Amino acid sequence: MTAAALAVPGCATYPDGETARQLGEKMVSEAYPGMPEALVKRAVQDRPQALCTKIGKASLTREEAAEVVALSRASLRYPASGKLVGDWQAGARLAYSGTGSRIRGGRVEKAKENGALCSNCHMLDPGEINAGNLGPSLAAYGTQRGGSEELAKYAYERIYNAWAFVPCSTMPRLGAGHHLTPEQIADVVAYLIDPQSPVNRRR
Amino acid sequence: MKIRATVKGDLAEVRVLIAHPMETGQRKNSKGELVPTHFIQSLVVTHNGKTVYSGQWSQAVSRNPVFAVRIRGAKAGDKISVTWVDNKGDKRTDEAVVAPAS
Amino acid sequence: MPTSVMRDRIAVFLIAGFAASGAAFAQGKPADPLAVGRQLLAEDNPGDLWVQRGERLFHEKRGPGRASLERCDFGLGAGKLDGAFARMPRYFPDTDRVQDLESRLLTCMVELQGFQREEVIRNAFSTLDRNSDMEALASYVASRSNGMKMHVTLDHPREREMYKAGEYLFHRRNGPTDFACVSCHGDDGRRIRLQDLPNMTDAAQMRAVIAGWPAYRGTQGTVRTMQHRLYDCNWQMRLPDLGFASDMSIALTTYLNYSGNGAVIQVPGVRR
DSSP: OOSOOOOOSSSTTOSOHHHHHHHHHHHHHTSSTTOOHHHHGGGSOOHHHHHTOOOTTOOOOHHHHHHHHHHHHHTOOOOTTOOOOOOHHHHHHHHTOOOSSOEETTEEOOOSSOOOOHHHHOOOSTTOOOOOSSSOOOTTHHHHHOOOHHHHHHHHHHHHOGGGTSTTOSSOOTTTTTSSOHHHHHHHHHHHHOTTSTTTOOO | OEEEEEEETTEEEEEEEOOOOOBOSOOBOTTSOBOOOBOEEEEEEEETTEEEEEEEOOTTSOSSOEEEEEEETOOTTOEEEEEEEETTSOEEEEEEEOBOOO | OOOOHHHHHHHHHHHHHHHHHHTTSSSOOOSSTHHHHHHHHHHTOTHHHHHHHHHHHHHSOBTTTTBOSTTOBSSSSBTOOTTTGGGOSEEETTTTEEEOHHHHHHHHHHHTTOOOHHHHHHTSSOBTTBOOHHHHHHHHHHHTTTTSBOOOOOOSHHHHHHHHHHHHHHHOOOSTTOOOHHHHHSSTTOEETTEEOOOTTSHHHHHHHHTTOSEEETTTTEEEOHHHHHHHHHHHTTOOOOOTTOHHHHHHHHHHHHHTTTOBOOOSEEEO
16 A cells, blocks of 8 residues: 555544545546547446445455456357457457557547557567566467367457456456457457467467 | 756866757648748857857757767866757857866 | 567667667666666756746746736745745645646636636647647746655645545546556556556655656657646546546646655656
8 A cells, every 4th residue: 555644633534435436536527628428438437447446455345346247247249250269460460559549639549440458468479578567478378278169268258358257357348348349359369379370489 | 058068087078958849841730731841050069269069950850959069178167159050040059168077 | 560589689789789888878887778868868858948948938927917927826925936846736725726736837827927728728738839838837837846855745624635536536447448547556567568667556666756747758759747647648548638737637646746755856857
């Protein structure tokens, strides 16, 4: 937790957590003047986000965790074709793209598609050093786990909504949040699993 | 301009920080129009009135450039003057005194 | 896309060569080659040009009111600048608001100089085509606290509210990425691509970063302020344009600055 304790005489506990939350929510509702309604909605928390907002040592209760997982499982959607493994070369482009969906001057940026943001947090192709460490390395993902249908389904669902597996995970709910389409996720799955993908090619 | 001149052994190291857009003529503004060239064309450094550096600059130098030159035989208390002229005819001169070795 | 192993080897060789030449620079051996560039920028910080311009603008009689900002009160009394920034954000009775440096400049530019509030806000962040007076003024006023320690106090109830609301907002999961500030800035050793992230729940790491704002940002080619930093983060989070000098921005700034109390202010800093 923060080392800065509030050492103030008098009303030492003001404001309490709930008051702070209400103040904060009021501020959010006033933080985006002149912005289109549909875009301001992005800042409104859904139920899982609200449950997952914890400060300091506060943690998720078992009931809350179960609720988040249940809501996340219910959100899962699959490609119409039923193919959970798509084109790994398309997936490679998505994995290293961090653009799309950002807002400037009240307008969403023009982008052909939203990048999948993977390399921001994950090592993927072991030859590419420009990758973050917020998530575990996914190098050799397919090589280590094999290419079974079960694995493809697991990887697909994990990308679609990571909170179905780890409630309040740091990982964005890319499919459920409509940042990626089911078909794009299938392409990313292929990038992770296909033996030809740089993720799995031996050096 | 911001000029720092310090003695370093038998030299003075002069560093100049210059505010100038240094437009290459290839950039488009927010309206999509080409921004015309606007850059420093010549820069002169004098030491106690004597020209020690005279350079022809071009658009290749970046925005808000940092320029450094070492002058042999300069001592603490000597006067350094820097003058630039750009392609629009604007001219700026600033002066500094060489500080002793820190 | 991916580099080949051969290019990796060449890159490593070049970095080693660069580091060797870096040792020739006066100020000690840098731990990594990029530190050489940062050191050069720190010694001749383009941000100093903003401070110069800000000082000029501060004393100039400007706006419909033909007034300078010399009577602006930043919390220590009208016209008193030394150490004022170090104690911000703080509560101001005349506006009945907790204000940070930029919102206070906005107040004074409107009330003392007669500028239109909407126009000052619209021009608050510079572009390559247009300078921002706000950026220069903020740089100047902040620089008048250089060498002093950050010292935000929460004696007033409104200041406490700002701090606690800021703490809540720092942890608030939202937006299409489901991130809160704490998602990236809540633990040691985190890195997004090749950018190291400070752990802002750790007071020492907070102190190492907070007192360098306003900062000259290399990728922006200009000085950027804390208001812009929060705006830019908001942009990355796929949220709408954060309102300039909004309560949300000031609450977060209060939380962050208080967490960084004790840091020695040195502005403009240098950032990516």
